[in-house]
Amino acid sequence: MMGPSPLKRTVVHLDADAFFASVEQASDTRLRGKPVAVGGEKRGIIAAASYEARKFGVYTPMPTAQARKLCPKLILLPGDYEKYERFSRWMFSYAYDFTPDVEITSIDEGYFDLSGVRRSASEIAQTIRKAIGQTLKITVSEGIGSNKLVSQIASKLYKPAAFQEIEKGYEIPFLHPLANHWLPGIGPKSASRLNAAGLARIGQISATETDLLHLILGNMAPRIREYADGYDERPIVPRVASAKSYGKQETFTEDQTDEDQIEATLRRMADVLMAKVRVDGKCIRTLTVKVRYNDMMEDQCGESLGEPTDLETDIYGRLGILLRKAWRRRVSLRLVSLKLSNVYDSFYRSELTLDGASEQRESRRRLARIVDDLKRRCGAGTILRGHDFILRDAATEKVKTKTKGKGFNIPFPSVNNKRKYPSAEKTTGDMVCRSPQTEYEGNKGRRNVVNAKLSSTVHRKVVPVSLNVKSYYSFLNSTLSVEDIVRLAREQGQSAVAMMDQGNLHGAVPFYQCAQEQGIQPLIGAEVGVDGKPLLLYVENDVGYRNLCHLLSTRSPVQKTAIASANKGRARGRNHRAITRGIQPVVRRICGHANWTCDQLAALPMEGLIAVGQDVRLHTLFEGRFYLSVSHPDSIRNLPADDPRWPLVAILPVHYESSMDDWKFDVVQSIRTLTLLKQRHPDKAQGSRFHFPTTVTWRELWKEYPLLLERTCEIAARCQGFQMPVGPPQFPDYRPVDGSSPRTFLRKLVMRGLRERYPESRRASMQRQAEEELTIISDVGYEEYFLVVWDLLQDCRAEGIHWITRGSAADSLVCYCLRISDVCPIRFDLYFRRFLNKDRMALHKLPDIDMDFPHDRKDDVIDLIFRKYGEKYCAVVGGFSTYKSRGAMGDVAKVLGVSEYQIRRLTERFPYAGARDMSTFASKNQECQDLPLQEEPYRTALKMAEFLDGFPRYPKMHPCGVVLSRQAMQDLTPTFTAHKGYPTTHFDMDAVEAVGLVKMDILAQGGLSVMRDVKAMLHERGMRMDLDRCKWRVMQTGEESLPEMIAAPEQDPWTDPKVWAMIAGGGARAVHHIESPAMVSLCRMCNVREIDGLVAIVSVIRPGAANEQKKLHFTRRYQKL
Secondary structure, three states: OOOOOOOOOOEEEEEEOOHHHHHHHHHOHHHOOOOEEEEOOOOOEEEEEOHHHHOOOOOOOOEHHHHHHHOOOOEEEOOOHHHHHHHHHHHHHHHHOOOOOEEEEEOOEEEEEOOOOOOOHHHHHHHHHHHHHHHHOOOEEEEEEOOHHHHHHHHHHOOOOOEEEOOOOOHHHHHOOOEHHHOOOOOHHHHHHHHHOOOOEHHHHHOOOHHHHHHHHHHHHHHHHHHHOOOOOOOOOOOOOOOOOEEEEEEEEEEEOOHHHHHHHHHHHHHHHHHHHHHOOOEEEEEEEEEEEOOOOEEEEEEEEEEEEOOHHHOHHHHHHHHHHHOOOOOOEEEEEEEEEOOEOOOOOOOOOOOHHHHHHHHHHHHHHHHHHHHHHHOOOOOOOHHHHHHHHHHHHHHHOOOOOOOOOOOOOOOOOOOOOOOOOOOOOOOOOOOOOHHHOOOHHHHHOOOHHHOOOOOOOOOOOEEEEOOHHHOOOOOOOHHHHHHHHHHOOOOEEEEEEEOOOOOHHHHHHHHHHOOOEEEEEEEEEEOOEEEEEEEOOHHHHHHHHHHHHOOOHHHHHHHHHHHHHHHHOOOHHHHHOOOHHHHHHHHHOOEEOHHHHHOOOOOOEEEEEOOHHHHHOOOOOEEEEEOOHHHHHHOOOOEOOEOEEEOOOEOEOOHHHHHHHHHHHHHHHOOOOOOOOOOOOOOOOOEOOOHHHHHHHOOOOHHHHHHHHHHHHHOOOOOOOOOOOOOOOOOOOOOOOHHHHHHHHHHHHHHHHOOHHHHHHHHHHHHHHHHHHHHHOOHHHHHHHHHHHHHHHHOOOOOEEEHHHHHOHHHHHOOOOOOOOOOOOOOHHHOOOHHHHHOOOOOOOEEEEEOOOHHHHHHHHHHHHOOOOEEEEEEEEEOOHHHHHHHHHHHOOOOHHHHHHHHOOOOOOOOOOHHHHHHHOHHHOOOOOOOOOHHHHHHHHHHOOOOEEEEEEEEEEEEEOOOOHHHOOOEEEOOOOOEEEOOOHHHHHHOOOEEEEEEEEHHHHHHHHHHHHHHHOOEEEEOOOOEEEEOOOOOOOOOOOOOOOOOOOOOOHHHHHHHHOOOOOOOOOOOOHHHHHHHHHHOOOOHHHHHHHHHHOOOOOOOHHHHHHHHHHHOOO
């Protein structure tokens, strides 16, 4: 053990108690005895808390909002740091009365050395303590010891107003019982490691060898061991050491997501810090930007300059880069700080001022000193830089913009993506007019002179047609539903409207149907990319529709490369899911908005399509059907003159309803680009000019060029002859093997099945119902549908794939005779018209034949269908992932900068349901009462989440639907390749039925896989099962029978008493379809003992019917009570 220091010192540690709060109480007698804290309002943290406040659990650095919840009567003061500095100087002045060796370590604590004084150190310390209390009205704690370590621990051990002297030679007894965290350099993590090693006390550390401590503490071990022995040679430094770094931080009043404003804040910090650097005659080389997220987590990024500098202009350009690198999470910022380090004592000069650049640098340095002097003499606001104006405008906008939108309280105003600082990045919006191609550059005279034909003729006033309206089927690039688009067109008196989603026709059928109902002409089309520019394609006739479907289904070279691995995975079998999971986001994106070149587009048929684009070279592909788009009258002078080959037409892209909805568009764009609300991104559309224009707006904007408005109506008129291929089902062309007609062949199969299923004695009565069903099928022409299903199941049987037909198909005797279903509708008295309804089938509603297959063979069945009919006539039904409460709230909250933890805390209490009524649900649900849903940004997130209810997020495969067609699939609907490698329709399940595609439901059922596996397992044990007939037998000799197995007697499969005893006794928890707790409970209540009763019980467990009162009524009636 090391002995005491050879220098017999007497060191006093002076520490003011709750200094900031005590100074405030000393300055205002009304605050004494009350809970007082100093800190930032709302978004800030507690910098100091009086001991009255600490009784409520308020501590430093606690968020202010949390402190107010703990102590509702807390008096929160903003802080007067000049006053605190004055009190600090007065406090330490009493120590200077006795010794010049005073080291001020911070504003509220320090050391002074009383080794050379004649009076008792204890007496002097008491005198200083008493003087401070009487004159400054604050309390201090003092510790006296032989070194800094002992005196500091002695003063802090029993705060507040503590006074403790540790006499020489008693350092070890004083230190060793204390916890290890009292030693300097031992933080929470080091303390945890020491505790785990059994070194919780300082004495235990002292008794441990340094080599062993090194394993836990690393290079700190020797010094910590000295501290544990009470040995501390640190001297008293009477003067304040030169700054080793300069730092400044700012806590925002609201969580901040505006990158420009945060960068402006950093630049303002750089102004202040560099002024201090110049005053001290220093220069710095290292910059560090630190950010604190709203969940108090922190990230930082630093960089060293090539040469030291004392000019803030040298570091302006690096601050934005460091901010973006430090801002690693998609979470709003609570605080940002700037630290300047690697300080040099004098300015480093690397070159002589012999050239112009060096002289200019010297001039900027002289200017900086002059500016510093002006600010010191006249105030910091005397001279403002560009970022100061940004911050001032942001503060003004915050005051003015309190509400925006339809009653929404929006703290986040609309994004204005104009760059505040120079940048090499470029962003583009929809249909932004570009300069013409190089081949026309020689025609500058024609281009720069507005063609008189556009404005000289007096035209009639027309109601223009909106030709470029995006719906929410552009997937987070619009806030308009199909119904919204039609309604807006009707309100503006437009006779037609075009829905032009990017690279898809997902919403074409509902748009067509809705527009037809409202008397509006629907213009069907889509936007594709050609050489990086948008090209609008409108369907003029049936040929054009087929060509557009083929174009949207055809993969560009980029798509082919990205999707190639998906097809390889599909060919390899079931493991393709893991292979294609990584490319799924890429496939989704490129399937939506493929980019072609002019040469690639020229290889595809373009007949029947009208094109509106920005590249005049495309007019050769669309002879007489190409228009040059103009988005604003000012851009006409930069375009080729109006020409019959490329007539100009006014095109205004529309993404939302009114200018008040631009913030909603900004939110969905940010979700799509995975950015924060005000974060820049090249795929975000700029400005606030994408709302649906009124007729007055159209006419006012284009009043000098009315011909461009008339041409919008001209395009609509050219497309008037097209009708969507909505009609009856188009069954695959089924040709019976015997050469007969489908009607004859179906009847033959049914009669054969009737003979196989029923004995001759019962056959006559059964035949009447079979004939009636066949007549209904024949009247509506659905014979091929039943034959297609029968043919598929024959192939499944040959492949050893078992199935069960669920739903109303079991009501049909035809299905039973075709062995599509194995449930006898006569035995269970099922009503076949529930399945075969002539009136329903006349409306082109197919009978619902749902087939369950083992879950691990479902893909095999789909592959079988594709092999049988080919991808030309077969596809998987498309669908959409739509927003519900949890997903909508989570995605919007991420855009507003809420952290992942806070989002989980919110959404885990929301139901798995729609988001439209979430405000009502949250206000009434007890579990949501403590959620801050009335605070920002949660209130805004909740309102926006309700708006997004039902919005499609991305296209996907229907879980079980496959469609077949008589004509080529891509003549009726575009297809895209889903992540499993199957061609998938752009249309959803309702739309595919509307255009006549025949849908088959291929369902996956885990219970069938279990039953199959159990059957195989029993077979290995010597038992052969017949699941269709519910019979089993022991395998005979020669079949490797097991002698101990005994066969059950032959009996009716529905009357086995042991089985019914198990079901009635509640032992069916593992039996498929009756395993749920509600089913088990109802079986016990009814004491069910027969199959018809069990079927009725299964029918009771349904939403609405399965409440306790109704179950009780059913039980009493069942038991005839």
